[in-house]
Amino acid sequence: MTSWANTGARDLHLDLRTTIAPGTRGAREALVNALRDTIRSGRLTPGAMLPPSRTLAADLGLARNTVAEAYADLVAEGWLASRQGAGTWVVNSPAAGPPPRPRGIPGTPTHNLMPGSGDVAQFPRSAWLASTRRALTGAPTEALRMGDPAGRIELREALTEYLGRVRGVRTTPDEIVVCAGTRHGVEILTRVLGGPIAVEAYGLFLFRDAIAANGATTVPINVDDDGAVIGELDATDATAVLLTPAHHFPHGVPLHPSRRTEVVDWAHRTGGYLLEDDYDGEFRYDRQPVGSVQGLDPDRVVYLGSASKSLSPVLRLGWMVLPAELVDRAHDALGGQQFYVNALLQLTMADFITSGAYDKHIRRMRMAYRRRRDLLAAALEPFDVGIRGLSAGLHLQLTLPPGTEAEVMRRAGEAGIGLSGLRVLRHPDAGPDVPDADGIVVSFGTPAEHAFPAAVDALCRVLGGLIR
Numbered sequence: 001m002t003s004w005a006n007t008g009a010r011d012l013h014l015d016l017r018t019t020i021a022p023g024t025r026g027a028r029e030a031l032v033n034a035l036r037d038t039i040r041s042g043r044l045t046p047g048a049m050l051p052p053s054r055t056l057a058a059d060l061g062l063a064r065n066t067v068a069e070a071y072a073d074l075v076a077e078g079w080l081a082s083r084q085g086a087g088t089w090v091v092n093s094p095a096a097g098p099p100p101r102p103r104g105i106p107g108t109p110t111h112n113l114m115p116g117s118g119d120v121a122q123f124p125r126s127a128w129l130a131s132t133r134r135a136l137t138g139a140p141t142e143a144l145r146m147g148d149p150a151g152r153i154e155l156r157e158a159l160t161e162y163l164g165r166v167r168g169v170r171t172t173p174d175e176i177v178v179c180a181g182t183r184h185g186v187e188i189l190t191r192v193l194g195g196p197i198a199v200e201a202y203g204l205f206l207f208r209d210a211i212a213a214n215g216a217t218t219v220p221i222n223v224d225d226d227g228a229v230i231g232e233l234d235a236t237d238a239t240a241v242l243l244t245p246a247h248h249f250p251h252g253v254p255l256h257p258s259r260r261t262e263v264v265d266w267a268h269r270t271g272g273y274l275l276e277d278d279y280d281g282e283f284r285y286d287r288q289p290v291g292s293v294q295g296l297d298p299d300r301v302v303y304l305g306s307a308s309k310s311l312s313p314v315l316r317l318g319w320m321v322l323p324a325e326l327v328d329r330a331h332d333a334l335g336g337q338q339f340y341v342n343a344l345l346q347l348t349m350a351d352f353i354t355s356g357a358y359d360k361h362i363r364r365m366r367m368a369y370r371r372r373r374d375l376l377a378a379a380l381e382p383f384d385v386g387i388r389g390l391s392a393g394l395h396l397q398l399t400l401p402p403g404t405e406a407e408v409m410r411r412a413g414e415a416g417i418g419l420s421g422l423r424v425l426r427h428p429d430a431g432p433d434v435p436d437a438d439g440i441v442v443s444f445g446t447p448a449e450h451a452f453p454a455a456v457d458a459l460c461r462v463l464g465g466l467i468r
Contacts, residue, residue: 012051014038014060027062031070039079039090048090050080110416111455113442115249115395120312121448122365127357128311128348134355135347143343149334150327151178151319152343154350159319162353163305167281168291170298171321177330180316180340182277182306183210186242189275189302190214191333192326197275198238200228201430202250207242207277208427220427222434223248227255230262233270240273240302241266246281246290250397250425250441252389254290264293267300273323274301280309282362283445284392285370299323307349309394309445310362317341317349369394372444372452379456383463386439394445397422404466405438411462412440417455 016030038044050056053067060067071088074080082088143152150156156173163169179185187210190197195216199208200223208218221232221241228243241263245255255263263274276293284290294303298321306318322330334340352358377390386399399422400408409421422439430436447455 012044012056016060028066028070028073031060031062031067032073035070035074036077036079044090046090050088050090052087109418111451111458112418112446113444113455113459114418114446115420115441115443116308116446117313117443118309118311118365118394118445119368119448120314122368123312124357124361127355127361128352131351131355131357132344132348135351136344139344139347143347146337146339147343149331149336149338150174150176151338151341152346152350155319155346155353158350158353162358163292163303163321166289166359167278167303167305168295169303169321170295171303175298175322175324175327177320177322177327177334178338178341178346179318179320179334181308181313181318182304183207184316184340185304185318185320186210186275187214188320188330188333189240190216192329193239193273196236196238198233198236198241199427200243200248201427201434202248202422202425203242203244203427204249205425211242218427218429220430220434222430223251223253225253227253227259228263230259230266233263233266233272238272240275242275242277243293244277244279245293247279247284247389247393249279249393250389250395250420250422250439252391252393252395252397254392255293260293260296264297264300267297272300273326276301276303278303278305280393280445281305282310283366283369283394285366285373286391290392294321299325302326310358310365315345315349317345368449369445375453376442376444376456379460380463383460383467385463385467395441395443398440398442400438400440401467402438405440407466408440408462411465412459415458415462417458417462419459 014034016027016034050071053071054064057064057067071080071082075082079090080088081091153173155178156176159176160171160173163171179188183206186207190211191214195211196219197211197216198219198221201220202223211218219236219238222229227245227248233241243255243263245260247254266272267274274293278292292303294301300323302323303321304318307315320330373390376396377387380387380398384401388397388399389395405421405423409419412419420441422437422441426434426436442459444452
């Protein structure tokens with residue numbers, strides 16, 4: 001007899017015809033064999049609940065006592081477990097071996113000090129949920145269809161107010177395009193502008209990879225204590241330059257005011273564009289806010305921002321503020337519709353901003369990150385390292401004694417510490433005039449609050465074995 005057990009809360013397919021072996025004594029042994037084989041094959045895994053005996057009996061056309069006795073036999077053999085009121089379930093059997101260990105994310109370090117993320121454990125779940133409810137309740141029907149390539153007007157209006165108030169950005173909703181993060185924005189702009197695109201000699205290789213994947217080359221320009229060396233642009237034929245003016249990654253310095261003016265002058269003179277990556281620009285601690293370069297000249301600067309550092313990178317939510325002459329070209333590069341960021345997420349973010357919850361979250365996290373920065377800086381005082389980036393952002397760059405970076409990275413890996421080495425951030429085409437110093441980049445934003453002190457202690461143990 002063959003049946004799908006489908007009259008109760010749990011389905012279980014058993015074919016008793018294939019389990020009645022020669023010499024067996026009927027349905028009870030056939031059912032025991034069928035269940036045992038199902039567990040051996042992995043179709044029923046440890047923890048899987050079985051149907052109630054009454055339900056399985058009805059589906060297989062057996063007496064309830066037959067099923068109950070079969071269950072009892074397998075409990076005695078160690079295949080199943082049962083408790084009054086809790087049901088019957090598969091446990092670790094001798095044949096199956098030990099239960100599988102919980103699976104973590106491959107490559108996730110024990111002490112995660114890798115840059116690129118804020119503390120996602122502090123994601124404002126309750127406030128975000130409230131915004132989601134309001135957004136979904138008030139969402140127009142057309143928001144559930146593929147829409148404007150620029151993104152939802154509600155979010156673009158909210159961003160116009162917020163970016164103008166907080167970052168000094170001068171724009172209108174019509175000049176904002178919603179994208180799936182800053183990297184996605186760089187991809188779109190590469191398709192629009194072509195190349196080559198000048199980039200900082202030290203910076204995120206993921207942007208260099210994105211530009212290359214879209215058919216353009218990158219040209220490195222040096223970075224010193226005043227930020228990117230803008231004078232080097234004249235020796236290139238770049239159509240645009242990608243910079244992090246508010247807080248350079250990884251050196252942690254802002255672009256000097258004279259160089260902000262210089263890069264705008266370069267763009268006007270050559271017909272090029274500045275692509276301004278506002279990397280963790282909301283987080284500053286010991287200095288006045290550094291406004292956007294876009295506010296100096298909206299016609300030659302593209303402003304790029306996202307919620308990756310402030311909320312979570314998995315939202316895949318970013319925005320571009322474009323010069324008016326690039327808007328239609330960006331829409332075309334997006335394919336004429338908004339395929340990349342779902343409308344309900346955009347509506348939620350719009351409500352999160354307009355309700356004041358985003359400002360509140362940023363203020364709370366700014367204080368939390370400042371405490372962490374102070375703890376990390378104090379812990380590093382005994383070591384012979386240079387520290388950059390104390391005044392803003394979510395990371396510090398530590399300059400190490402010559403020849404020690406590789407060994408620090410090796411020992412950090414053995415200790416389960418996730419870090420970024422400085423050398424991997426150096427542009428492969430950077431010339432001999434670009435310093436090739438040893439160093440590491442340490443994020444004080446990534447770990448959860450409870451895990452941060454242990455991560456700092458682990459880092460200090462690694463440094464203590466090499467550097468004093």
